[in-house]
Amino acid sequence: MNIKLYRSGLMALLIFLLFSFQAVKAQRGKTHWAADGYQYYRIQGNQVLELDTRDADKKTVLLSKDMLTPVGQQPLTVANFTLSGDGQKVLIFTNTKRVWRYNTRGDYWVYNFAAKTLKQIGKDRPASSLMFAKLSPDGAKAAYVSEHNLFTEDLATGTVKQLTFDGSKKLINGTFDWAYEEEFDCRDGFRWSPDGRAVAYWQIDAGKIRNYFMLNTTDSIYPFVVPVEYPVAGEDPSSCKVGVVDITTGKTNWINVPGDAVQHYIPRMEWTTNSNEIILEQLNRAQNESRIFIGNVSNGTTRLIHEEHDNAWIDGKSRWNGGDPTGWEWINNGKDFIWVSEKDGWRHIYRISREGKETLITKGDYDVISLTLLDEAGGNIYFIASPDNATQKYLYRVKLSGGKAERVTPADEQGTNGYEISPNGKIGLHNFSNIYTPYQSEVVSLPDHKHLSGTVIKLNQDAKNKPEFFKVKTVDGVEMDGWMVKPTNFDPKKKYPVVFYVYSEPAGATVTDSYGSGRNGEYIGNMADDGYIYMSLDNRGTPAPKGAAWRKSIYKNIGIINIQDQAMGAKEILKWPFIDSTRVAVWGWSGGGSCTLNLMFQHPEIYKTGISVAAVGWELTYDNIYQERYMGVPTDEAGREVFIKGSPITYAKNLRGNLLYVHGTGDDNVHYKNAEMLINELVKYNRQFQLMSYPNRTHGIFKGSGTTKHLQTLYTQYLKDHCPPGGR
Numbered sequence: 001m002n003i004k005l006y007r008s009g010l011m012a013l014l015i016f017l018l019f020s021f022q023a024v025k026a027q028r029g030k031t032h033w034a035a036d037g038y039q040y041y042r043i044q045g046n047q048v049l050e051l052d053t054r055d056a057d058k059k060t061v062l063l064s065k066d067m068l069t070p071v072g073q074q075p076l077t078v079a080n081f082t083l084s085g086d087g088q089k090v091l092i093f094t095n096t097k098r099v100w101r102y103n104t105r106g107d108y109w110v111y112n113f114a115a116k117t118l119k120q121i122g123k124d125r126p127a128s129s130l131m132f133a134k135l136s137p138d139g140a141k142a143a144y145v146s147e148h149n150l151f152t153e154d155l156a157t158g159t160v161k162q163l164t165f166d167g168s169k170k171l172i173n174g175t176f177d178w179a180y181e182e183e184f185d186c187r188d189g190f191r192w193s194p195d196g197r198a199v200a201y202w203q204i205d206a207g208k209i210r211n212y213f214m215l216n217t218t219d220s221i222y223p224f225v226v227p228v229e230y231p232v233a234g235e236d237p238s239s240c241k242v243g244v245v246d247i248t249t250g251k252t253n254w255i256n257v258p259g260d261a262v263q264h265y266i267p268r269m270e271w272t273t274n275s276n277e278i279i280l281e282q283l284n285r286a287q288n289e290s291r292i293f294i295g296n297v298s299n300g301t302t303r304l305i306h307e308e309h310d311n312a313w314i315d316g317k318s319r320w321n322g323g324d325p326t327g328w329e330w331i332n333n334g335k336d337f338i339w340v341s342e343k344d345g346w347r348h349i350y351r352i353s354r355e356g357k358e359t360l361i362t363k364g365d366y367d368v369i370s371l372t373l374l375d376e377a378g379g380n381i382y383f384i385a386s387p388d389n390a391t392q393k394y395l396y397r398v399k400l401s402g403g404k405a406e407r408v409t410p411a412d413e414q415g416t417n418g419y420e421i422s423p424n425g426k427i428g429l430h431n432f433s434n435i436y437t438p439y440q441s442e443v444v445s446l447p448d449h450k451h452l453s454g455t456v457i458k459l460n461q462d463a464k465n466k467p468e469f470f471k472v473k474t475v476d477g478v479e480m481d482g483w484m485v486k487p488t489n490f491d492p493k494k495k496y497p498v499v500f501y502v503y504s505e506p507a508g509a510t511v512t513d514s515y516g517s518g519r520n521g522e523y524i525g526n527m528a529d530d531g532y533i534y535m536s537l538d539n540r541g542t543p544a545p546k547g548a549a550w551r552k553s554i555y556k557n558i559g560i561i562n563i564q565d566q567a568m569g570a571k572e573i574l575k576w577p578f579i580d581s582t583r584v585a586v587w588g589w590s591g592g593g594s595c596t597l598n599l600m601f602q603h604p605e606i607y608k609t610g611i612s613v614a615a616v617g618w619e620l621t622y623d624n625i626y627q628e629r630y631m632g633v634p635t636d637e638a639g640r641e642v643f644i645k646g647s648p649i650t651y652a653k654n655l656r657g658n659l660l661y662v663h664g665t666g667d668d669n670v671h672y673k674n675a676e677m678l679i680n681e682l683v684k685y686n687r688q689f690q691l692m693s694y695p696n697r698t699h700g701i702f703k704g705s706g707t708t709k710h711l712q713t714l715y716t717q718y719l720k721d722h723c724p725p726g727g728r
Contacts, residue, residue, distance in 0.1 A: 030324075030420060032083065037424030043078050048090070053427045053443045056453035063090060067111055070118055076109060084139030088113050089155070091135050091142065097128045100178060100668070104187055108133040108144065110155055121153050122146060124160070131175055132188040136196040141247070143192060143199055145174035150190060150201060152247050163199065163245045164252070170229070172204040177238050178229055180204065182669070183625035184267040185318040185325050195275040198244050198297065202269065205239040208262075212673075214666055218696045228668045233620050233627040233643060234634040240266050242280060244297045255295040256302055257282060265625070267316045268325055273334030283314065287629045290314045294354065305356045308343060312548075312555035313629045319543075320347065320370050329374045331400065338374055338381070342548040349381060349398070361402045367545035369393060375425030376400065380447075382408070382421055390544040391469065391481055391513040395419050395428070397447060408447055413457055416514035421446065433515035435483065436463035464488075465528050467518035469511075472537065474568035481511045481544070482569070484535035485518045487727065488528045490578075494727030497583030499527070499719065500570065500607075501536040502599070504562040505591035506554060506630055511538040522587075522715040531726035533579065539565030556632050559598050559619065559646025566595065567603040574606070585723040587611035587715075590670060590699065597648035597659075597678070604656040609722040611715055613662045614699055617674040619643040652681040658722040659689040662711065664697030690718065 032041040039050050041062060048063035069075045080093040089112050096106035106128045109120050122130045125146040133144035136152075143152045148167030153160045164173040174190040181187050190201035211227035231237050239261045243252040255278065257266065265287070269280040278295045288310045293302040308314060318325040320340045329338035331351070339350045344360070347367040351359040362368055366387035372395065373382040379400050386392045393416045394409040409417045415434025421427065428446050433439040442454035451457075465488055473479045487496055501520065503510050511517070520527055520534060527534050538544055539562045541554025554561050574581045586607045588596045593615030600610040616622050619631065620643050627643070634640040644650055663675040675693065682689055692714055694701050702708050 033422050037422035048081055053452055084135050086139055089139050095128050100181055105131045134192055136192055138196050148172050150174045163250055170207045174201045177204050177206045179231055179623050179625045184316055185323050191271055193271055193275045198246050200244045200278050203241050209238055212671055216696055231624045233624045235624055236262050237624055242269050253297055253300050256300045270328040286633050287313045306352055312552035331376050345548050362398055369545050372419050373421040378425045386545055390546050391511055393417050408449055410449055432457045434513045435517045436460055436466040438515050472569050472572050478565055480537045480569050482535055482537040483511055483518055484533055485528050486533055487531045491727055492578050495580035496533045496578055496727050497580050497723050498533040500586040502586055502588040502595040503592040504539050504595040506541055506543055509538050509542045509544050510536040522712050524712050524716040537569045556642045558630055563598045563602055567606055570606050583723050585609040589613040594648055600657055600659055601648055601651035601654045604654055609658040611660045614670050616670050617649045617678040619647045621674055649678055649681050653685040655687040660718045662692045664694045664701045666696040667699045669699040
């Protein structure tokens with residue numbers, strides 16, 4: 001599931017803000033750096049400015065409002081922009097519309113600095129229908145997707161050429177279906193060749209994918225159905241293939257990727273440094289076999305250059321690239337590339353040649369969390385890691401030749417550190433927070449990490465009632481990280497109610513040393529002031545940098561091992577003298593909602609009150625890419641059994657405590673079917689509970705007037721009624 005939004009472990013306080021931020025980020029992309037690596041471009045006040053990292057006061061207008069104003073119209077609202085290679089043209093994305101999660105379709109305009117003209121491309125296509133427009137390497141043309149077909153347009157003449165003609169809602173050229181987008185972060189589905197003479201693209205055939213029909217009963221007098229192509233676990237995925245179309249002839253040559261096109265995925269594809277070659281990664285349907293092929297465009301043949309197998313699953317690039325699967329990290333003039341693998345038990349960086357020779361670059365018992373910059377000119381790779389504390393993040397660098405990694409982030413900036421590094425490797429846009437310090441940002445020089453401009457990073461030492469980190473070891477010998485926020489004016493002689501916040505699945509961690517952890521955005525008021533202990537634990541299977549064994553122990557065990565760890569951790573915590581074991585609540589959203597249900601049903605002796613939002617109640621209803629990755633492909637009864645064993649509905653008859661269940665009827669991610677299956681099971685066994693269905697709301701349950709406030713009020717009152725606050 002999409003780890004930036006709902007199945008992540010981020011605090012509920014940030015759900016709406018995070019959605020908005022990610023939507024903007026998806027439009028604007030990464031920082032746009034100038035060629036020298038010292039200047040960069042930002043949208044400010046609906047203008048595009050050039051900023052200088054060496055002089056915070058220096059701001060140059062690249063695109064003014066006047067330049068962004070078409071004749072007789074209002075100024076364009078810039079959502080994103082890209083510069084041509086020679087810097088003479090700017091491609092502007094505006095009038096955006098959402099496709100599932102992000103605003104990835106809209107209108108595009110090109111500003112020509114030499115001619116001082118602003119022209120719309122694709123103007124004869126339907127409004128806001130263009131997707132992923134890109135300038136050709138020479139800046140003379142643009143390519144884009146509209147209504148599932150590919151087009152090119154000559155910027156000088158305005159001549160449009162349609163490259164594919166078979167696109168439809170089910171046969172998708174140049175972009176992806178729901179499942180690829182949601183689970184592989186694949187959205188932009190085409191690439192210009194280095195010489196600008198061809199475009200390589202994905203074609204997804206979802207013709208055999210059954211639609212899930214959601215019922216909209218609120219937006220018209222008569223209800224209508226909303227179909228979503230949605231392959232559930234056990235159902236075949238969409239067929240996928242890669243073609244290369246010559247922009248002069250319009251002819252597509254298909255790349256002959258071995259195997260059944262339905263029973264594999266292609267989550268990555270790029271050009272090599274050669275305009276007659278592409279490189280791609282193929283995952284088998286179970287996602288535990290990865291193969292890398294180089295494809296010859298002229299004859300469509302492929303050559304296997306690398307393969308890897310895992311007893312559990314293999315993560316895609318989006319997992320170690322901030323959710324972005326695009327790009328291929330070539331070095332040595334295209335003879336080698338950088339790869340990330342967990343094959344030795346830790347997530348490490350490797351160098352792989354075009355002949356398949358493999359060299360380990362990072363060495364040691366620690367995980368590379370994410371790759372930040374490949375600085376070949378400087379001979380270094382910058383990456384994020386935290387060998388000594390799994391709740392934190394720091395910048396490291398290592399020589400391309402391999403060896404011991406060097407920490408770059410100063411020792412006194414303990415918490416979560418993120419970086420965007422200039423292409424020359426000399427400047428870093430550094431952001432920092434920890435669990436009690438709000439986000440701050442600065443510009444630093446690298447590798448010395450000298451402050452250049454922006455806020456001077458300073459920990460909020462004056463923060464009141466700081467969340468506390470702790471470790472708890474269970475009877476099974478599992479040691480988990482946790483945080484807790486104690487009541488204001490805490491009295492250790494009293495006993496307090498405890499509220500556990502859970503997620504627990506592979507898509508996200510909740511125990512991070514970052515601002516927002518320890519806060520509950522669904523609670524109206526202040527939990528600490530009201531007398532609650534609020535806490536969270538990260539069990540085995542969460543994506544903490546603790547090694548592959550920690551993360552992959554949950555394979556075929558979602559709903560089992562994570563529930564065992566959470567419950568056994570809670571049992572240890574209930575031994576603490578200031579915890580009231582009669583007032584124990586648990587809550588979570590999406591995967592956390594599933595965990596909440598399982599804890600309430602499997603361990604009713606521990607958890608007395610639960611609030612579950614948008615939960616997967618029956619694992620066989622969820623999409624195949626996510627669920628089969630972590631639970632295997634349910635092709636027979638034995639394969640289905642692990643899904644059933646981990647599903648909350650299997651244990652619903654055991655409910656003894658107080659349960660509030662919340663779901664949006666328009667949830668295209670975790671369908672409302674899960675709620676109704678759960679309701680049926682609870683009714684069957686006469687288990688009383690409270691239900692709140694939000695009509696036509698999606699997975700985030702924030703659309704519609706008053707929705708957020710209503711859910712917060714419901715949540716707060718239910719918690720207070722059934723798990724009363726205050727020390728006793």
